Amino acid sequence: MRRGPWLGLLLALVAMPAVAASMNGFREQVVADPHGLIAAVRQQLDQAGTTLQPARERELLWGMGTAAINSNDDAALAEATLRLDGLAAVAHDPVAAAAAGFLRARHDIANGVGDGLGEALRAADKVLGHADPGIAAWARFQLCDAYALDEKAAKALPLCHQSTEAYRALGDDFGMGDAENDEGIALATLGRVDDAAAAYERARQYYAKANAEQLVVMVGDNLAKMYLKQGRAGEALALSQASLKQELAAGRISDALDSSTDIAMAEAALGRHRQAYTRMRAAVAQARRAGINGQLVDMLRTEGLMAEQAGDLRQALADEREAAKLSSNVDTPALRAIEIELEQRYAAREKELRISELEHANELKDLQLKAAQADAARRRAQQQRQRLINVTIGLLAAALLLIVGLLVLLLRAQRRHAAELQAQTLRDPLTGMANRRAFQQRANELLGRARDAAAPLHVLLLIDIDHFKSINDSIGHLQGDRVLRLLTDYLRATVDDASFVARIGGEEFAVLCPRAGLTAGLRLAETLRAGAAGLALPQDLPVTRLTISIGVAQFDGVRCHDLSSWMRAADLALYSAKSGGRDQVVASKLAG
Template sequence: MLRGAWLGLLLTLMATPAVATSMNAFRERAVTDPHGLIDAVRQQLDQAGIELPPARERELLWGMGTAAINSNDDAALAEATLRLDGLATVANDPVAAAAAGFLRARHDIANGVGDGLGEALKAADKVLGESDPEIVAWARFQLCDAYALDEKPAKALPLCRQAVTAYRALNDDYGIGDAENDVGIALATMDRVDDAAATYERSRQYFARAKAEQLVVMVGDNLAQMYLKQGRAREALALSRASLKQELATGRISDALNSSADIARAEAALGRHREAYEQMRKVVAQARTAGINGQLVDMLKVESRLAEQAGDLRQALADEREAARLGSAVDTPALRAIEVELEQRYAAREKELRISELEHANELKDLQLKAAEADAARRREQQQRQRLVNTTIALLAAALLLIVGLLALLLRAQRRHAAELQAQTLRDPLTGMANRRAFQQRATELLGSPREANAAPHVLLLIDIDHFKCINDSIGHLQGDRVLRLLTDYLRTAVYDCCFVARIGGEEFAVLCPQAGLAAGMRLAETLRAGVAALVLPQDLPVARLTISIGVAQFDGTRCHDLSSWMRAADLALYSAKSGGRDRVEASKLAG
């Protein structure tokens, strides 16, 4: 099993002194001294009593729960989750309720009991509407971690990458390293060995930057598994031994089991099959004693392979049967159905939140309409009591009803018209992509927003299709429009979620990347250029090959000090790429 479990929950707790009640207060100690942290939290809770603020109590209990998972202390975990549940009820604290759910989810997934993924989805749902960026990043990562460790990489990968983006916005190197580690787990589960290895290396770099050397060692065991698949057994063995030494010293039982299993695999890869088999038998016995059934399934499969290599076929078969029995106990159709239902419910809640502002505006207009209708009814009742002017009263009532009906029709027409105008003013009718007006609006908002001193500069990419006029002149504008739509479809899938893409005119597109930095912008530009050049075009499209040129400029606040100068810098870089032979990426000489 890849090492995300313990990194998942225990490393979402980075200390943040500027925030008095951060969920990230005890991350490093939960790794290096889990038993000591549990004792310290209990002492603080006992001393503070009822005077302890709810937010501080939540922070302490979350740290205690993560430390309990790291040290396999079920009693401390039960205490933390029960007290979090109580705090959620008494203080009406959805974050405390979510914290308890995430802890139970992590325990259930690790031990192969219950529906851990369902627990994680319900926990994430409780904090879906939170606006605190730390809580949003924390909850997004917990759900990513649950999917990664439940071996559902296709669903884990986008969530984990969103967590990386969220932690990057917070300048949280711990969080970035943690989320990158789970990206590596998802890639490894998909057997993308080289990509996973590169991601683990990146995770270790972020932990090193945060001076978390023990976490660098811990992720090293995940990297060791990729080294084994790459045929680098000796390097893998060294990494796993270093990780095991640290885990035994800090009492992290589950992590130690993983490292021991990886050492056995490395020994087998070096041809020491009997030694590897004997080592793995000890690991399986320890997993049974600890009651960690979620890991026991993977351990049994490893023991089965090593038993076969050592010639013990009877034990190999017994291990496979036991692993199958344990795995089927937690992967039932009923649990899968519940998970699907919870996933759909969670997605529906996200959609509801996005349209809540529009619904609120519509409700106000509906209230105005109902007020007009009520006023018409009151007038109608008064008119009915005036016997001497029945004809006048009837006409007035009819007129008022007509006005109300016209108001209702006018309101509905205005809503439709407003929606149509909004779509027309901000969307390109040919490709459906954001247009120049939408781009200028987004760029103006970005440049007008305050930016942290240490944040990377914003980056602008201007993209132009090479020889597009020749394409239109040779095969017609209809086919040229097809080329534009093909490029649009590719850009939608290839550009990062945090970036904004728009068609700003003709064959020209713009990509706005907030706080990306010039190096990341150049990497993205080169990826887009190479991706377009490698596109397989439809057979009925008479174009042999499609290429683009890209100009890249960063907003440095001096030479590029407003949108006009920024656009000009990127445009000059694009012109340079065109002049240099096309199918090229050029960085602006005016900024950077």
């Protein structure tokens, strides 16, 4: 009797030993038969019950969630992420928590909703520096993948290179294929067509070496895009048609839409404009039905170009308007600010890991120093017993003491270096003021203390220099830096020692006012605003007047219940001050 495809997969899942569980299983199955894999995983989870090892359950749920994204199965994706979140809580498993975050990130980026890149950064932060090189390589690749799919090519490329090298060290051809494919996506975003085509070719070679023929065909559609830009429309059409056939058979809706778009573009390049336009309209309609907004923007613009070529100018205009509307919904200043903050936090974590490595090296050298000192003591004792070899032992002891001295100097230098690195992570290099990381540490310490119900509430001021971009653009960044230092000196001189001032990015500053109360916080904010506007600027600085806008929020423990919500409330108040005309103070309506 012939087995159905999902039954074959189930037998393969059961046969794989739990001790071999990782985050890299089922990588071809999620492409070849995502629906069958979902059914097989569900059956194994039901049969195993509570006997399943956490690492094995984590791998099964990751495969299920990835297959759900490929097949646009929101129910299966929700089930996988919820179960991963539960596993993370019960088993205290940061890898399961990261897996849930990466799945949500990929779904949000693909569908143009939410803060997908921020979700990916938070997930990567959970497993940064993991001891298992396989987990570390997997997490690094997921972040590379998120940046590449979100078209942040400059940030994706170094991560993709690191992923390739990590997988190379593991001897993982499939992983190298994944990383090279994402590198191709990033290079294509930068318009480096020939380099992107070469990366896709390398990805296909790695997949072929790993006997992943389905992936060889899948990457063929990416390569087809480059062939089309190189004027090889016929070859591009053949590759995209092969990919579409495979994607339709596997039920991978998102990939099928991408291939359909590439086929239409190849047909248009071959002069078949009406046929290309008809195909593109059908693909756009399918994307709307599936709710895949992340792809719909580019598809609408492609349809608009084909409508214009076909003489349907009314449809071309409608497509451009719809694409612009969808783009404005997914690219907001608030999301960009969150992404920047998470990127800075991720970079800071990496620096902390390097500092930790230095400290570990110092500990090893300290042990070596103690061992050398003990050896020197033993040799001095031998000198007293054997006069005959006193000279020889003396020379050896002198050499050893020299080594000890060098080790002491090296140890002191490394400790100074580690201390300097630690200070750099908390200090803004331009102004010498505390930076965002120092601000977050001080704010978290403040919020972590026991709160006196009778004391006034903590207050946060977010300060932004008005029209600072115009200052930089008109008189140059060096003069803009002078403006920043002038405001920094003024803030230092005006804010008392009970409060804490930091530059948290660009032209933005924050002032923490512990137990100040909203009235005192607003009074200080107005003093700072008026004082900045009245600053006597140097005659050689081509700026007539310096003004600032300030958002004020107090920490009420309800609507502002943690640092993130507190900063969001102050940021919204700052935004109101900016949009209300600038050079003013606005208190948050979310707290107080």
